[in-house]
Amino acid sequence: MTEASHHTFTETDCPEGCPGCARQRMTTGQCLAEKLGFAQKTLAPWQPALAAPETAPEQRQWEYRNKVCLSAIHDGRVWRIGLKRRDAVIAVGRCRIHSAGVRKAMALFAGILPPAPSFPLVFYVQSNAQITLVIKSARIPDMEWLTDDVKNRLQNMGIEGLWLCLHPSAGHRVFAKNGWRLVWGRPRSMDTRGLVYGPTTFGQPIVELAEASLDRAEHFLNPVSGDQVMDLYCGIGAGLARWKKKTAPVTGVELSGESVACARQNAPGATVLRGMCRLRLPQLTAALEPKAPRCLVYANPPRTGMEPEVTQWLADTCRPEKMACLSCNAVTLKRDLTLLENKGYKIERLIPFDFFPNTRHLEILALLHRV
Incomplete structure (x- = not known):
């Protein structure tokens, strides 16, 4: 089946100017x-190390995004939910990147929903079975x-939790620290892997491809009993849960409080520190096990890459035998790899993963070992 015949698009499905x-x-x-x-x-x-991309099956390259x-803006007649461009919101209610469940819920x-200003909705956020309506109000x-x-x-759609986030200054910042109200359902859900997640936690939308990247990382790191594993920017603990089954001690670091709570539930027995990785370096240094046969590191940093202090710490203090780094930005990955290579690490493999088909985003799993 050709791409054109597999999905029929119209102007309404793809509004002009949508980025x-x-x-x-x-x-x-x-x-x-x-x-x-x-x-x-x-x-x-590192061109010789760059592998062929790993992609989702054709049938999973559309209608996959459940996060x-x-x-959101009320134009005087209806609510428009979509992507903001300048002062306008381009409605994407029929977007074929989004899953059918997201489209139905939107x-x-x-x-x-009542019109503005009685219901001052500014953001619609959906994390699979958890939905958050961000309101520009303290009440x-x-x-x-x-x-x-x-x-x-909502229940028939598979939605399990509905939240209000009261955020009087909502704008550039989506969520407020306080002002959260669960107005229906339960506060957490479980994905197809059995991992607990919440309304603000991040996860890759194509789970089977995310698992494939972790398979690659695990095969390379090959943690065995007695090895020490550090998981930086660990999210809800998808990697931590794997490493904990193989070895101990396992330590994770994550900034999001909700993700930390989920990680502790998903990887019981692992140590999970909350905060920016660079601010947890003293604890990570103290946790280094000199008697462990090997130290292994898995990292999944944001687009800004690993914090410079963290990269320097890995190269000078931690000195793991192997590292696997899943990056969503080739530019910051190049910066981090250059420093690590200059400090005695060989970039063995770079594996692209197309986690977000038909968008500009591409993630790359870098596999490094100490020379």
Whole structure:
């Protein structure tokens, strides 16, 4: 089945000017080729180590995104939920990147929520079965719309938790630290791997591809009983849960408080420190086990890459035998790899993963060992 016949798009599905994906200007194959070309150019010093990309099956390259953070505005007639461009919101209610579940939930809320200013919605956030409505107010607005019928419809869609985030200064920052209210359902859900997650936790949308990247990392690191594993930027503990089954001690570091709570539940027995990795270096240094046969490191940093202090610590103090780093930014990955290579590490393999098909995003798993 060709790409064109597998998905029929209309102008309504793909609104003009939408910056969310590449569908309006290229095919899936062209999009991947463009991303790979940029990665190859950026990581040219290690071209021989660059492997073929790992991609999702064709049927999973559309309608896969079950985690979204979208702007919302009431135009005087209806709610528009989508991507903000300048002062406008481009509605993406029929976007084929989004899963059918996300589209249905968005349509439900767009149709039942009271208009602004009585319901000052600014962001619609969905993390699979958890939905958060971010309100630009310090007070809970009128909730008469949340009827038993609406609750039943949410339940039938597979939604398990509905939150309000009261955020009077919402704008550049999506969430407020306080002001969270669970208005229906339960506060946490469980993904297909049995991992607990919450409304603000991050996870890759194509679980089987995320698991494939962890398979690659685990095969390379090959943790065995007695090895020490450190998992930096550990999220909800998908990697921690693996390493804990293989060895002890295992230590993770994560900034998000909710992700830390989930990681402790998903990887019982692992030590999980909350905070920026660079601010937890004293604890990580104290946790180093000199008698452990090997120290291994897995890292999954944000787009800004590993903090410079962390990269320096890995190179000078920790000195793990092997490292696996999953990066979502080839530019910052190049910076980090250059420093580590200059400190005596060999970049053995660079494996691209197309976690977000038909978008500009590409992640790369870097596998390094100490020379």
